[in-house]
Amino acid sequence: MRLTFLGGAGTVTGSRFLLEHGGRRLLVDCGLFQGLKQLRLRNWAPFPVPPASIDAVVLTHAHIDHSGYIPALAKHGFRGPVFCTPATRDLAGLLLPDSGHLQEEDAAYANRHGLSKHRPALPLYTEANARASLSLLEAVRFDEPFTPVPGLKARFVRAGHILGAASVHLAWDGGSVLFSGDLGRNADPLMEPPDAPPAADHVVMESTYGDRDHEDVQPEDELARVVVRTAARGGMVVIPAFAVGRAQLVLHLLARLKGQGRIPPDLPVFLDSPMATDVTQLYAKYRDEHRLDNAACEAMCHQARFVQSVEESMSLRELRMPSVIVSASGMATGGRVVHHLEAFLPDRRNTVLLVGYQAAGTRGATLAAGLRDVKIHGQHVPVRAEIASLGAMSAHADRGELLHWLDRLPHAPRSVHLVHGEPVAADSLRRDIEERHPGWSCIVAEQLATVNF
Incomplete structure (x- = not known):
């Protein structure tokens, strides 16, 4: 099993993780980069592998930094299924067309007022592109096993955070990996807390608030x-x-x-x-x-x-x-x-x-x-x-809650890879994990780095 970090590494947005196994390609999350201009420009760069070569996508949840590149992927040749929970499917049905509509509006505004260096300014994708991509979404309930590509067994585990948010457990003959997705709070006023993580040989875990605890206030x-x-x-x-x-x-x-x-x-x-x-x-x-x-x-x-x-x-x-x-x-x-x-x-x-x-x-x-x-x-x-x-x-687990989630793993993983965090937050969480669990291998993921499981 080969994992390449195509996004969500060294930054909080642009979640894209490519798994290659048995001649198949599976993308976990397909999000837009947001924030700094050098990050947003990655949305316009050619995708690192031909979109048509990707067999399937698995979404952790519907937020645009996890799902917002799907219409562009489909526009450039991807035709496989996109597996997600039922609530994620419903939310993506709202968010993706809205994303396309906003991009069209922004391009039109830039053209009217001469705010773009491009003549004309164009959207990354249109509302029509987004609506067309919705036909690729396939809903799977929490804890229901499914096969996204031959040789891989998957299931969604509740992650809290927002409606439909999931951690994704993937297993193959000889190993397993757990993608945390965005983890919610233990005492969120709105959402239920994340479920305990299932056992996995490798964990890919968010670190958005890896260097701080939320204020203890109502x-x-x-x-x-x-x-x-x-x-x-x-x-x-x-x-x-x-x-x-x-x-x-x-x-x-x-x-x-x-x-x-x-x-x-x-x-x-x-x-x-x-x-x-x-x-x-x-x-x-x-x-x-x-x-x-x-x-x-x-x-x-x-x-x-x-x-x-x-x-x-x-x-x-x-x-x-x-x-x-x-x-x-x-x-x-x-x-x-x-x-x-x-x-x-x-x-x-x-x-x-x-x-x-x-x-x-x-x-x-x-x-x-x-x-x-x-x-x-x-x-x-x-x-x-x-x-x-x-x-x-915040809808994100803080440092203490991230560590608590990791503590609930049934046994020690062979490796933990930290994603979805600014460099200081991710490295701070790495140090805390290594102090808390001596002997664990904990690595801060880097953009376009590849690991073999």
């Missing part, structure tokens, strides 16, 4: 403080939130805070993301994957005014009363939230609340770092609004 307490102090000065709270997971958690917490009387019950809340609106409805369909009961699920779904049209979205910029706007994307790399940042960042009364991981090179990371201006649509926008962060709302 996220709703800090959310209440941010909303109350911003409303008191007549400002808006703008929350960039991933359409899958974070947006729903924010709505759930706002509903609880209103019910407890901790924030004004009549405070307007807008969910300005058609995709997040559709995703929110899926929580009723997949009740066994999260913690919400029927009443909490209903409260979450009815908490906000769902903003659908572009015209209605743009009208939010004219609001003159304290309100909360929840809008994608979570790292402020694109989508409607960028327009809200452009409108509301210059006003000191307002607050931008960051509620998830902000990868290096994204607008969210720029804001979190405290820079006093941010580039939007080719212009420098002054940052006068308050910038607040809620690390406790």
Whole structure:
């Protein structure tokens, strides 16, 4: 068995792991690189192997940094099945067309305003490309064995994180490997915790928060403080939130805070993301994957005014009363939230609340770092609004939770390979694992490196 790290190595995004065995090629995850320009440019580079030579793809979950390259792979010749859990299939059916649509919009905007060096600027793939690729998705339930390619047995294990998120266990005659995928929190207010990992000879494990533990605070307490102090000065709270997971958690917490009387019950809340609106409805369909009961699920779904049209979205910029706007994307790399940042960042009364991981090179990371201006649509926008962060709302396991997940392996693996982390975070986790488990082989993965199992 040969494993090559085509992405997710030395960085948090671009999850792509190529397995070659018995003349077959299997890709675990097929994500987009995000953040720094040199990373985003990898999306445009020729794929390291001919897409038509890949026999199948297995997805851990639907987030774009794990699934967003599938339409491009199919556009360039891939015709195999893409195996995923049922919830991942449903979410990808929303996320991938939206990704194509946003890329078309960004290309059109760049062409209208002369913001691209390319003439004309083109999308990586279109909404039509994305919709065509959805026919490749094949749903497999958790813990149900399947054969992605001859000679490999696979199964999905619950990973928490978001609806449908899975770790992937692959076994062949002579060995096995476990891909953690993105692991969720043990006490997430929304999602159930990850299942215990099954035994495996080799583990490929995320390290996003490998160098830190999340704050031991209740996220709703800090959310209440941010909303109350911003409303008191007549400002808006703008929350960039991933359409899958974070947006729903924010709505759930706002509903609880209103019910407890901790924030004004009549405070307007807008969910300005058609995709997040559709995703929110899926929580009723997949009740066994999260913690919400029927009443909490209903409260979450009815908490906000769902903003659908572009015209209605743009009208939010004219609001003159304290309100909360929840809008994608979570790292402020694109989508409607960028327009809200452009409108509301210059006003000191307002607050931008960051509620998830902000990868290096994204607008969210720029804001979190405290820079006093941010580039939007080719212009420098002054940052006068308050910038607040809620690390406790992250959907990723922290350092302690990652180590706890690894501790639950039934026996020691032959090797552990750390992916999905900035270099400092991954190497910090490597040291902790080696101290905790003397004798274990723990390696920080490098881009395009190959290992043989």
